[in-house]
Amino acid sequence: MSDYTLGIKELDAVIGGIKKGSNIMFIGPPMCGKEIILYSILYYGTAKNENAVITVSTRESATHILEWFKEQKLTLPLSRIGIVDCVTKTLGGASVENENIKIASSPVDLTGIGVKISQFFEEFYMKKNTKKIQLHINSLSTILMYSNIQTVFRFLHVFTGRIKAAGSMGIYVIESGMHDEQAISTLKQLFDGMIEIKSENDKYFIRVVGLSPKPTNWFEYEIEGANVKIVGRK
Amino acid sequence: MIETGIPKLDEFLGGGIPNGKTLVYYIQPGVEGEIFGLQTIHSSLKKGGTGLFVVSSTTPDIIKGQFREFGWDIHLFQDRFLFVDAYNSLIGAPSNEKYVVSKPDNIEAFSKTIIDAMKELPPSTIVFGSLSTIIDLCGEKETLEAVRTWNKMANLYDHVLVYNFTAWPYSEETLKAIKEDMFNAVISVGGISERVIFGQYFGIFKADWTKEIKKSMLFRVLRPGGIKLYIPKILVTGPFDSGKSTFVHALSTRAISVDRMGTTIALDHGHIDYKGFSADIFGTPGQERFDPIIKLLSGESMGVFLIVDSTNPTDFVRAKQMLEITKSYGLPYVLIANKQDLAGALAPEEIRKQFNLPHDIPIVPVVAKDKKGVFEAFEVLIDKITGGL
Numbered sequence: 001m002s003d004y005t006l007g008i009k010e011l012d013a014v015i016g017g018i019k020k021g022s023n024i025m026f027i028g029p030p031m032c033g034k035e036i037i038l039y040s041i042l043y044y045g046t047a048k049n050e051n052a053v054i055t056v057s058t059r060e061s062a063t064h065i066l067e068w069f070k071e072q073k074l075t076l077p078l079s080r081i082g083i084v085d086c087v088t089k090t091l092g093g094a095s096v097e098n099e100n101i102k103i104a105s106s107p108v109d110l111t112g113i114g115v116k117i118s119q120f121f122e123e124f125y126m127k128k129n130t131k132k133i134q135l136h137i138n139s140l141s142t143i144l145m146y147s148n149i150q151t152v153f154r155f156l157h158v159f160t161g162r163i164k165a166a167g168s169m170g171i172y173v174i175e176s177g178m179h180d181e182q183a184i185s186t187l188k189q190l191f192d193g194m195i196e197i198k199s200e201n202d203k204y205f206i207r208v209v210g211l212s213p214k215p216t217n218w219f220e221y222e223i224e225g226a227n228v229k230i231v232g233r234k
Numbered sequence: 235m236i237e238t239g240i241p242k243l244d245e246f247l248g249g250g251i252p253n254g255k256t257l258v259y260y261i262q263p264g265v266e267g268e269i270f271g272l273q274t275i276h277s278s279l280k281k282g283g284t285g286l287f288v289v290s291s292t293t294p295d296i297i298k299g300q301f302r303e304f305g306w307d308i309h310l311f312q313d314r315f316l317f318v319d320a321y322n323s324l325i326g327a328p329s330n331e332k333y334v335v336s337k338p339d340n341i342e343a344f345s346k347t348i349i350d351a352m353k354e355l356p357p358s359t360i361v362f363g364s365l366s367t368i369i370d371l372c373g374e375k376e377t378l379e380a381v382r383t384w385n386k387m388a389n390l391y392d393h394v395l396v397y398n399f400t401a402w403p404y405s406e407e408t409l410k411a412i413k414e415d416m417f418n419a420v421i422s423v424g425g426i427s428e429r430v431i432f433g434q435y436f437g438i439f440k441a442d443w444t445k446e447i448k449k450s451m452l453f454r455v456l457r458p459g460g461i462k463l464y465i466p467k468i469l470v471t472g473p474f475d476s477g478k479s480t481f482v483h484a485l486s487t488r489a490i491s492v493d494r495m496g497t498t499i500a501l502d503h504g505h506i507d508y509k510g511f512s513a514d515i516f517g518t519p520g521q522e523r524f525d526p527i528i529k530l531l532s533g534e535s536m537g538v539f540l541i542v543d544s545t546n547p548t549d550f551v552r553a554k555q556m557l558e559i560t561k562s563y564g565l566p567y568v569l570i571a572n573k574q575d576l577a578g579a580l581a582p583e584e585i586r587k588q589f590n591l592p593h594d595i596p597i598v599p600v601v602a603k604d605k606k607g608v609f610e611a612f613e614v615l616i617d618k619i620t621g622g623l
Contacts, residue, residue: 089296090325105292108324111261111268111364111400112291118264121430125564126533146324151370154402158263166429 004051004134004169006195007044008037008206010219010230015212020132020167022211023160023190027174028197032204033223034173035059037195038136040228041171042081043074051132052080052124054117058142061087062101072226080130082120084113086142108146110155117159121166135163139173140187149183153190160190171195205234236359236394239277240270241463242451243436247419248444253357255443256385256395257419258365258412263400265434266455267423271361271398272300273460278359278394279311286351286360288318290338291367294331305458316355318347320368341372345380349387357392365412366400374408381416418442426452426536426619428564433466433536435620450511450620452536468513468615469531469565470502471556472541473549474520477572478502480602481541482517485612491517501527508609511616522552525559532560537619538567539611544579544599550588566618569597570611575604 003020005012018024028034038055045051057065062085069076078100086104097103102116117135124130137143144152156172163170172191174184188194193210198218205218220232237250244250251257251274261267275285289297294317301308308315320335322328333351337343352360362368369377381397388395399412413420419441425431437450452464470478479502483489486504502517516535518528532538538560542553560567569591571582580588582597591597596614600607 089292105296106321106325108321108367109291109364110402111263111366114264114400115266115268118425118431119266122432125430126432129533129563147370151402154404155263157403162264162430165427 003167004132005044005049006041007048008040008221008228008230010233011206011208011216014216015208018169018193018211020169021164022192023163023170024172024193024195024211025174025188025191026171026195027176027184028206029176029199030178032197032199033221033228034197035138036223036226037206037228038138038171038173039065039068040226042134042136043069043076043226045134046077046080047075049132050077050080050130051134052082052120052128052130053134053136054082054084054120054124055136055138056084056086056104056113056117057138058086058107059138061085061091062103063088066100069226074226079128080124082124084116084120086113106146107143110143110147110151114155114159118162121162121168125166131167133166133168135159135168135170137170137172139175141173141175141178144179144183149186153186156187156190236274236278236283237281238270238274239280240273240436240461242449243421243438246438246447246449247441251394251396251419252443253392253394254389255418256388256397256416257421257441258397258399258417259421259423259436260413260439261398261400261423262425263402264431265423265425267400267434267436268363268398269304269455269461270421270423270436271363271396272297272304274396275315275359275361276301276304276306276460279315282314284314284316284356284358285311286316286318286333286355286358288320288348288360288362290320290362290371291364293321293327294319294329297363303457304460306460316351318351320344320347324371338368339371341368341376341380344368344372345383348380348384352384352387352391352393355393357394359394359396360388362395362397364400365397366402369404369408374404378408378411378416385416413439422450424620426566428566430564432564433464433619437620448509466513466536466619467531467534468515468537468539469528469535469560470515470517470539470541471528471560472520472539472570472572473543473552473556476520476541476543476546476549476553477602478517478520478541481539481570481572481600481608482515484602484605484608486515489515501531506612508612520552520556525556528556528559532563532565535560535563535565537615538565539570539615540567541570541572541602542585543573544571544585545573545576547580547588550585554589566615567595568611568615568618569595570602570607571597571599572602574599574607575601
């Protein structure tokens with residue numbers, strides 16, 4: 001049995017699951033539904049595979065994320081969900097931490113974000129005895145708006161290492177076209193594979209690179225509500 | 235002299251930090267170390283001092299909010315508690331603070347504001363909330379050069395300078411300069427990790443105004459409350475008659491056993507204070523029917539001694555089984571090859587082979603009844619737990 005899966009069965013079938021300790025860059029153009037794909041990986045990981053998932057959110061507040069799942073009528077197993085919210089305090093909103101939500105002071109505060117991630121890891125791994133943990137960072141692009149590439153590299157160097165040590169899986173979202181090629185190549189050194197999205201003639205395609213001997217084909221997909229539906233293959 | 239307000243640390247530092255001196259909290263990423271700077275400035279304010287907090291990764295309001303989370307009343311010293319705001323201008327927001335760095339990514343601008351404040355203020359406690367963020371924004375060399383100037387100024391104007399520094403993988407040169415050369419005192423704040431970080435400790439790496447006390451203490455951060463010391467639990471397990479109770483008693487300054495006819499049926503409990511490290515020790519019974527106790531105690535422990543009778547390889551299968559239970563919690567462990575004085579005792583390397591133990595797992599030869607090797611074993615485990623402070 002593979003250690004982790006994405007929950008998109010056509011892709012999982014081709015890559016045959018993802019090894020523990022993998023760090024994956026998730027790159028695609030703006031507004032291609034990356035967020036929903038990530039949420040679907042989160043839902044599948046926690047609800048079906050009984051993984052714990054830690055999401056670092058620099059785009060949506062934790063409350064918004066949880067509400068989204070409610071609206072989609074997807075019940076999350078909250079005991080295995082951890083959200084590091086880097087938005088609420090920056091906007092000056094009311095910030096209450098609870099079992100599922102930890103509030104970081106800002107996307108600049110990588111030290112603080114790191115502490116919150118470590119605390120969730122300890123909680124899931126040691127206290128709740130859940131050994132399969134995913135870390136989702138959504139998104140590196142926002143973090144890169146506040147901190148330079150070397151700083152983000154150092155941060156990721158530490159946390160991709162922790163993912164390996166803990167046998168977890170990390171997924172790091174990045175917007176294509178927003179950063180220069182050199183920045184992307186620098187970051188790529190830290191990753192074992194990549195989920196890539198491209199758009200052609202108003203259609204969106206997804207493929208996985210580096211997690212199987214050859215890159216997968218491009219799969220055309222559509223998003224309906226919370227579902228990621230593969231509708232064709234190139 | 236100001237007190238850090240962190241339990242035990244002031245004692246280790248010979249009372250606190252003298253005026254004119256500098257101290258850095260050298261923090262492993264992922265560990266809640268920035269609270270140390272916060273608690274230090276609070277302690278100084280509480281004693282009537284003036285405090286200047288330099289924020290560079292968040293707003294002054296959020297720091298004030300953190301004070302409230304810890305239950306520290308900020309109104310008591312409002313006019314003595316000042317900020318250097320090196321964050322708001324970074325995100326284009328206005329600032330209400332007296333000292334504002336208009337270009338936080340420009341070290342000259344940064345340095346000018348800090349030096350102006352140092353000249354204006356009476357001898358104060360100046361805490362840099364995140365030196366790492368300043369380095370990230372202004373560059374490694376440039377920042378270190380400025381820090382050297384600030385440290386000299388502190389000496390001149392009798393301020394106490396305290397820095398929170400998260401040790402991200404900067405260049406070796408930078409890390410070495412911070413850890414060894416630039417500050418009068420260095421306090422390591424680290425995490426105990428096996429696969430994940432599951433405990434936090436601090437210890438003095440260096441303090442040039444007092445006799446070095448190489449001690450490390452485990453801590454937890456409570457809200458409200460702040461940094462509190464924490465006594466860790468260490469588990470002693472192993473098959474029936476391997477000598478667990480003898481080991482616990484040999485190691486402990488005081489110990490009790492719950493037993494029936496000489497066999498432990500509930501647990502052994504001891505406490506050790508050794509070379510500045512204290513721990514509670516729990517020994518489990520060896521029989522399988524008590525395995526739930528091992529599970530219960532493992533979940534809360536920091537490390538494990540697995541005791542085997544070196545003369546009895548037939549019990550190794552059972553020992554492995556017990557190891558699996560504790561290993562599933564990801565705890566650091568040391569194998570104790572007990573009864574080394576008896577004829578037919580296997581050498582540690584032979585036991586390693588039979589256990590198929592990786593080379594990084596220490597095996598310590600011990601004669602528990604004569605207390606031989608027990609303290610060495612304790613040191614080895616503590617080293618594994620703290621990553622060798």
